[in-house]
Amino acid sequence: MTGPAVTRVLVADDQTVVREGIVMLLGLLPGIEVVGAAADGEEAVALVARHRPDVVLMDLRMPRCDGVEATRRIRAGYPGTEVVVLTTYADDESLFPALQAGARGYLTKDAGGEEIARAIADVRSGAAGLSPQVQLRLLERLSGEPGAVGAVGPVPTGQSSGQSSGRAGAEPPDGLTAREAEVLGLIAEGLSNSEIARRLYVSPATVKTHINNLFAKTGVRDRAQAVAYAFRNGITGSPQ
Incomplete structure (x- = not known):
């Protein structure tokens, strides 16, 4: 009898403590297998080519190749791999370029394990894995509310x-x-x-x-x- 499907995840973050913490957290979640960890965008793209993960948890601000460019290259070269951004920043200058590069999910680093697991499951099913904070920001921008400044x-x-x-x-x-x-x-x-x-x-x-x-x-x-x-x-x- 075939067991439940396992989602293979790659983690990309330039901060060692954060990267190792995310890997440890994912290891505790059912149905998730961490297949690699990258310290920058260049390494993330290389590891995607090697391991073909289902999902990449992608930091944005990294050396050599940032998360937006890495996301663009991964989505162009390996369309079977989805990207969920996991970053400290939820400002417009970070959010919209990441979505335009092909990220299907966007979480901030205050997200808990359950929220991360839900975002991973959502993007695997074809939905958007966006945190409530990010969804609210998008709706504010769509409705043109005061305080929703800037344009994409x-x-x-x-x-x-x-x-x-x-x-x-x-x-x-x-x-x-x-x-x-x-x-x-x-x-x-x-x-x-x-x-x-x-x-x-x-x-x-x-x-x-x-x-x-x-x-x-x-x-x-x-x-x-x-x-x-x-x-x-x-x-x-x-x-x-």
Whole structure:
């Protein structure tokens, strides 16, 4: 009889004490096998090539090759490996470049073992593994609340940073249909396919079709990049 699936994880952090602590913590979690530990981004990419882990827990600020660049190279060269950022920083200058590079998860280092395990499981299942703090930050940026300053990427022509394509009467960008934009907004809110299906009263298969279509139209590769795209274009989900 086949036992439960084991998720193979690589840890990348330049601080020895932190790296060893994360490895020790993961070793106590059921269903997780640590296959390697890297002291910088260059070593992380090399170890991914050697071990082909399912998930990399990636620090951002490391020597030689930082976490954003390492994430970009891993996602481009080894698309079967997901990346969850585990960092001290949750500022916009750290968060959005990491998501745009292909990270599917983003946690801060005050996360506990249960939260880390949940993020690893989420990205393995195709969902986004974002901490509540990061989800709140993304929603603040999407809603344009005061205090949500800065921008990620260029503002589309004819749309200022204060405008929102999610507003009534605005045309969705890149040829998205209104329904596809609605699904994209719900992805940005952190909903799974089944939750979106329930919210919109459609089948999960229909949701998957919408997601495939909107990914193709927007050029995003995964849900994390879809969240960043939704922010840039002011796309929000349907009302409760």
